Amino acid sequence: MLEIRYVWEWPVRITHWVNALCVVVLALTGFAIGTPILVAGDGSYVMGWVRFVHYVAAYAFTVSVLARFYWMFAGNHHASWRAFIPWTTAVGRRNFVKMLRYYTFTGKQISYEVGHNPVAALAYAGIFALFVFQIVSGFALYSQYNPGGFMAGLFAPLLNLVGNQWLRLGHHGVMWLLLGFFINHVYSGWLMDVKERNGTMSGIVSGYRFIEPRDL
Amino acid sequence: MSKRIAVDPITRIEGHLRIEAQIEGGKITNAWSSSTAFRGIEAILKGRDPRDAHHFTQRFCGVCTTVHSMASIRAVEDALKIQIPDNARLIRNLIMGIQNVQDHVIHFYHLHALDWVDIVSALSADPAKTSQLAQSISDWPKSSTTYFKAVQGRIQAFVNTGRLGPFQNAYWGHSAYRLPAEANLMAVAHYLEALEWQKEVIKIHAILGSKNPHPQTFLVGGMAIPVDPDSQNALNADKIAYIGKLLKQARLFVEQVYIPDLLAVASFYKDWAAIGGGVGNYLSYGDFPMDNSGSVSSLYFPRGIIMGKDLANLMTVDESKITEYVTNSWYSYAGGDNKGLHPYDGETTPNYNGPKPPYEFLDTNGKYSWVKSPRYNDQPMEVGPLARILVAYVGGNPDVKGVVDFVLGKLGVGAGALFSTLGRTAARGVDALIMARKNEVWLQQLADNMGRGIYETFNKEKWDPATWPKEARGFGFHEAPRGALGHWIRIENQKIANYQAVVPSTWNAGPRDPKGQLGPYESALVGTPIADEQKPLEILRTIHSFDPCLACAVH
Amino acid sequence: MNSEQIPEPISIPEEILQKWEAKGVSRRDFMKFCTAVTATLALPVSFIPQVAAAMDDQRLPVIWVEYQSCSGDSEAFLRANQPTAAEIILDVISLEYAEVVMAAAGHQAEQAKWAAMEKYKGKYLLIVEGSIPTGAGGAYCTVGGESAVDSAKKLIQNAAATITVGTCASFGGIPAAAPNPTGAVSVRELVPGAAIVNLPGCPVNAENLTATIVHFLTFGKLPAVDALGRPKFAYGKRIHDNCERRAHFDAGQYAEDFGDAAQRQGHCLYKLGCKGPETFHNCPTIRYNEGTSWPIMAGHGCIGCSEPGFWDTMTPFYRRLPQVPGFGIEATADKIGLGLVAATAAAFAAHGIASACRKGDAMESDKLKREE
Numbered sequence A: 001m002l003e004i005r006y007v008w009e010w011p012v013r014i015t016h017w018v019n020a021l022c023v024v025v026l027a028l029t030g031f032a033i034g035t036p037i038l039v040a041g042d043g044s045y046v047m048g049w050v051r052f053v054h055y056v057a058a059y060a061f062t063v064s065v066l067a068r069f070y071w072m073f074a075g076n077h078h079a080s081w082r083a084f085i086p087w088t089t090a091v092g093r094r095n096f097v098k099m100l101r102y103y104t105f106t107g108k109q110i111s112y113e114v115g116h117n118p119v120a121a122l123a124y125a126g127i128f129a130l131f132v133f134q135i136v137s138g139f140a141l142y143s144q145y146n147p148g149g150f151m152a153g154l155f156a157p158l159l160n161l162v163g164n165q166w167l168r169l170g171h172h173g174v175m176w177l178l179l180g181f182f183i184n185h186v187y188s189g190w191l192m193d194v195k196e197r198n199g200t201m202s203g204i205v206s207g208y209r210f211i212e213p214r215d216l
Numbered sequence B: 001m002s003k004r005i006a007v008d009p010i011t012r013i014e015g016h017l018r019i020e021a022q023i024e025g026g027k028i029t030n031a032w033s034s035s036t037a038f039r040g041i042e043a044i045l046k047g048r049d050p051r052d053a054h055h056f057t058q059r060f061c062g063v064c065t066t067v068h069s070m071a072s073i074r075a076v077e078d079a080l081k082i083q084i085p086d087n088a089r090l091i092r093n094l095i096m097g098i099q100n101v102q103d104h105v106i107h108f109y110h111l112h113a114l115d116w117v118d119i120v121s122a123l124s125a126d127p128a129k130t131s132q133l134a135q136s137i138s139d140w141p142k143s144s145t146t147y148f149k150a151v152q153g154r155i156q157a158f159v160n161t162g163r164l165g166p167f168q169n170a171y172w173g174h175s176a177y178r179l180p181a182e183a184n185l186m187a188v189a190h191y192l193e194a195l196e197w198q199k200e201v202i203k204i205h206a207i208l209g210s211k212n213p214h215p216q217t218f219l220v221g222g223m224a225i226p227v228d229p230d231s232q233n234a235l236n237a238d239k240i241a242y243i244g245k246l247l248k249q250a251r252l253f254v255e256q257v258y259i260p261d262l263l264a265v266a267s268f269y270k271d272w273a274a275i276g277g278g279v280g281n282y283l284s285y286g287d288f289p290m291d292n293s294g295s296v297s298s299l300y301f302p303r304g305i306i307m308g309k310d311l312a313n314l315m316t317v318d319e320s321k322i323t324e325y326v327t328n329s330w331y332s333y334a335g336g337d338n339k340g341l342h343p344y345d346g347e348t349t350p351n352y353n354g355p356k357p358p359y360e361f362l363d364t365n366g367k368y369s370w371v372k373s374p375r376y377n378d379q380p381m382e383v384g385p386l387a388r389i390l391v392a393y394v395g396g397n398p399d400v401k402g403v404v405d406f407v408l409g410k411l412g413v414g415a416g417a418l419f420s421t422l423g424r425t426a427a428r429g430v431d432a433l434i435m436a437r438k439n440e441v442w443l444q445q446l447a448d449n450m451g452r453g454i455y456e457t458f459n460k461e462k463w464d465p466a467t468w469p470k471e472a473r474g475f476g477f478h479e480a481p482r483g484a485l486g487h488w489i490r491i492e493n494q495k496i497a498n499y500q501a502v503v504p505s506t507w508n509a510g511p512r513d514p515k516g517q518l519g520p521y522e523s524a525l526v527g528t529p530i531a532d533e534q535k536p537l538e539i540l541r542t543i544h545s546f547d548p549c550l551a552c553a554v555h
Numbered sequence C: 001m002n003s004e005q006i007p008e009p010i011s012i013p014e015e016i017l018q019k020w021e022a023k024g025v026s027r028r029d030f031m032k033f034c035t036a037v038t039a040t041l042a043l044p045v046s047f048i049p050q051v052a053a054a055m056d057d058q059r060l061p062v063i064w065v066e067y068q069s070c071s072g073d074s075e076a077f078l079r080a081n082q083p084t085a086a087e088i089i090l091d092v093i094s095l096e097y098a099e100v101v102m103a104a105a106g107h108q109a110e111q112a113k114w115a116a117m118e119k120y121k122g123k124y125l126l127i128v129e130g131s132i133p134t135g136a137g138g139a140y141c142t143v144g145g146e147s148a149v150d151s152a153k154k155l156i157q158n159a160a161a162t163i164t165v166g167t168c169a170s171f172g173g174i175p176a177a178a179p180n181p182t183g184a185v186s187v188r189e190l191v192p193g194a195a196i197v198n199l200p201g202c203p204v205n206a207e208n209l210t211a212t213i214v215h216f217l218t219f220g221k222l223p224a225v226d227a228l229g230r231p232k233f234a235y236g237k238r239i240h241d242n243c244e245r246r247a248h249f250d251a252g253q254y255a256e257d258f259g260d261a262a263q264r265q266g267h268c269l270y271k272l273g274c275k276g277p278e279t280f281h282n283c284p285t286i287r288y289n290e291g292t293s294w295p296i297m298a299g300h301g302c303i304g305c306s307e308p309g310f311w312d313t314m315t316p317f318y319r320r321l322p323q324v325p326g327f328g329i330e331a332t333a334d335k336i337g338l339g340l341v342a343a344t345a346a347a348f349a350a351h352g353i354a355s356a357c358r359k360g361d362a363m364e365s366d367k368l369k370r371e372e
């Protein structure tokens, strides 16, 4: 019997979609900051707006990521921080290998999961790390407009250690990594949706997934 | 009795120069020139973007700033076969031209003058007589008795503090100082005026290129400073007028102060027209293109070589005959240290084997300098304003001929007097005068172009590295204030594969070659009289006459 | 207008003015000078009398040494305007040693340096130009036979304070650029913890130098500095945030090529590689050569010449971002990133096709369903 289970609680879903939207907006505006292709006539404020949108999205994104971090401790076990490090348990390791073999066409079995599949979970751990990097490097770059300020003081050691150009290059480069993840992510979601037929895709909207308890 | 002395640091120059000399019977019998500092910028350049190179090379030197940018972009433009727009040529000529004028004046008053002028004796001068003297040699307005009295008062007040600062411990009162007190006072006044003047006229570099030292305006393919009479952010009529004003100020000072002072001082030191000749071979690359053809014949100062002081025989320059030796320099060559390398294949691999600092004397039997030994056809060559002027004089530049004949006539000496310490110092003045006048012509041409609606300053055709060949090589020549400057570049896969600079002061300050031939400084010192080996003022005179720049020489 | 903003009438004591007049400096010039210096230091005008009084003190002994330098900072000093180099050398400080201008040479010059160090121990101001090479046992730079390492340490340790002029002395500069063939270090790296104020710039802006000297004279201490040892009055803001072309940046008006109409009209140089957004310096406000110009005003982007390591981090100078380490010169972050994304997309497209065609990979539950 298929069961319908509530897997993704609302904070997970909301932060997921806020993050997704922000990443898209930040990547678009960030790219436009790095390579201004919009050429303006007199009197416009194109770059000003692009940067403004980037910063607004940056704040929304930061809040959302922090909220998700909070939920890693407050939410259900699918949302827990433990879910992102599958290799810490024997079952997790086994499923991880199983999934990896499936992806690489060396195995036929899909490890059946209620929450994240173990390979995806690992990717999400990496993605959250990249989120943190973007937020830290972004605010470090941002803080430079007012070198005497509190934020600049906070980030000065980082800026002086790494140098603002390398940080900027990193911030720029990670945008591409995130876009690469995006493709991977949507594809894997589609693949699992098709193969697992468990509502992977709709699950992140509704929160519900279809579970065959015997598979667990 | 023979005595070895070391003068280190040689001051009032750029960089770290050390002279060791053997003195016997009141004369120098042997000399060694050494630079004691190395940075390795040629090595730092490897693997970088060739379009960035000029920013790096410009930092060879902050005194002859701009010249290594010029040579560098010319080398890259030669390698990539880039032609620059006419405005870029004129702007470059102006930047180089005013650089030569300003550098020479600073050299004469602030670096060289104290070898001939006894400041302390200026205190006993009669301001009225000084005024008479000044008015007898020039129309320069600052020449009243009150003016010289004020200058003297200022110096007196300074001396009265009992703290002479930069003027302490010098060779004041040395028997080789020969100017009358009045001439000394006049020179001191002009020392101060020149200090004021130099910072004004060099604003031309700021207008055309943001700042001086180290203007930031050169580009491979042209210049960054835009030209547009209808823009407030480009060279427009207003800025042209400002440059014109400064150029006039520059020329008037050279005509009315520098040249008269030079002649006045030289007339007291004519014996120095027989001292300090040196190797007697002169090399000038020529410079200041009069059109955009890139041909040697387009150069205002011609390119050429004079060997063995033979003014009757002007030879052409064959770039492939240039090599650098490191037999006596603290480097090693992969193929052995006794072989000369052409700059395309040049190497900069430091190999210090001298005495461990602190030391008293260098081991001059082995390697003893950070300067390499450039040779042309295996001969040591002197470069600099003297070489430039000599080559132009026999090469038929009418402006140069006129001024040189005028100066020789005023001093009552023949052309042979030019092969000397005094000749070098005089040639520098001639060079400054010629340049100061020529600059105004170039400015006018630039203004004419603007009037005709020609605004182009940059050729972007080859700006994108994707347009470059996989491999390319080129060289850039320039007559820097101190003489013939060459940069050689090899470009591979859009990066610098090798970069070598052979700089005026490398030619002049280099040590011996494997054949034991002395470098120009060394050679010029041999035979120089030394009245007091504790105060070797005469060494300074001859060495300063070359206007040494050791940061340039070693880089 | 707020009454607090109305400046007090400034008066410099009569006897100070008279003293300067006796030295040949007019009242007007002296007032002008004090006002300019006070402004450069970003001090309120009420400080003018204090600045004036400091000028009148016993001249400060100064030792200026050059190591791995190009003398560009010495030259910059000679171009100083507020006050001029001549005024400083004759009236403000007592320049005990400075190789480019001093009359003495050889051991007389050396003797002047060491005598000044002894005589004014703990009281003199040291100015260092150029980096210090630590390689080859110090032999990459010696003066009078002594290594830069040894002489710099002595001079720094005995100074009341040290000012490093230029990026070489402040951060290592060009000699320390990769691969740093001579093991060049900055003054602060050589003697950590010494009282140093860094005045980077390639070369230093003379007005910042004279202002720092005057600050030292006025208050007997060095100005407030940031984490990199740079005085806040000169390095407290980004070029980009004070740039005269900033409006064009915000408006999205950029020069695409040198010499194009936009560049001629003074549009923003961002796309030509300007490093103003990464560089802290007061170039836009004080400019160079008596306020005549500065790099961006002359149509060339900022190359970040006052930032640590700028020869490596700000290059290529005509691109905004540094090269991605390990890739070729043409490989920008965007080209690599785009390649990465394209490769990902291609790989997953292939994976997707392969997966769609794949048979017998279904889950056990699928089988169960079919059996039902």
Ligand code: HEM
Binding pocket: A022, A023, A026, A027, A029, A030, A031, A033, A034, A035, A051, A054, A055, A058, A059, A061, A062, A134, A135, A136, A137, A138, A139, A141, A142, A143, A168, A171, A172, A174, A175, A178, C277, C321
């Ligand atoms: C997914 C997250 C983000 C992406 C993909 C992203 C992307 C980018 C990109 C591509 C650039 C252009 C960099 C360059 O070429 O110089 C940029 C600039 C910047 N970003 Fe982000 N960014 C993100 C998050 C953030 C956050 C959280 C902040 C925080 C304030 C931030 C602040 C900045 C700032 C200050 C700049 C420089 C703007 C300027 O110089 O005018 N970014 N971003």
Ligand code: HEM
Binding pocket: A012, A016, A019, A020, A021, A023, A024, A068, A079, A115, A116, A117, A120, A121, A124, A127, A128, A178, A181, A182, A185, A186, A189, A200, A201, A202, A203, A204
């Ligand atoms: C069309 C857009 C998207 C869809 C359909 C989608 C779908 C999904 C689905 C189905 C899951 C749950 C899968 C699982 O647990 O294995 C998920 C999780 C996740 N997605 Fe997306 N996603 C989209 C866009 C994005 C974007 C743009 C990002 C960020 C770059 C992103 C980041 C994440 C993260 C970090 C998780 C883990 C969620 C958590 O635990 O908080 N997603 N997404």
Ligand code: NFV
Binding pocket: B014, B060, B061, B062, B063, B064, B065, B067, B068, B480, B481, B482, B483, B485, B503, B504, B505, B506, B548, B549, B550, B551, B552, B553
């Ligand atoms: N020698 C030399 Fe230079 C010059 N003039 C350069 O090429 O001084 Ni610094």
Ligand code: SF4
Binding pocket: B059, B062, C068, C069, C070, C071, C072, C073, C129, C130, C165, C166, C167, C168, C169, C173, C174, C201, C202, C203, C204
């Ligand atoms: S900081 Fe620049 S100007 Fe100063 S010594 Fe170094 S290279 Fe020369």
Ligand code: SF4
Binding pocket: C239, C240, C241, C243, C244, C245, C246, C247, C249, C267, C268, C269, C270, C274, C275, C276, C277, C296, C301, C302
């Ligand atoms: S020119 Fe440079 S510093 Fe000025 S606004 Fe543009 S990017 Fe910023």
Ligand code: F3S
Binding pocket: C201, C202, C239, C279, C281, C283, C294, C295, C296, C301, C302, C303, C304, C305, C306
């Ligand atoms: S290159 Fe340097 S001079 Fe100023 S504008 Fe940039 S910091």
Ligand SMILES: [Mg+2]
Binding pocket: B042, B500, B501, B502, B503, B554, B555
């Ligand atoms: Mg060389």
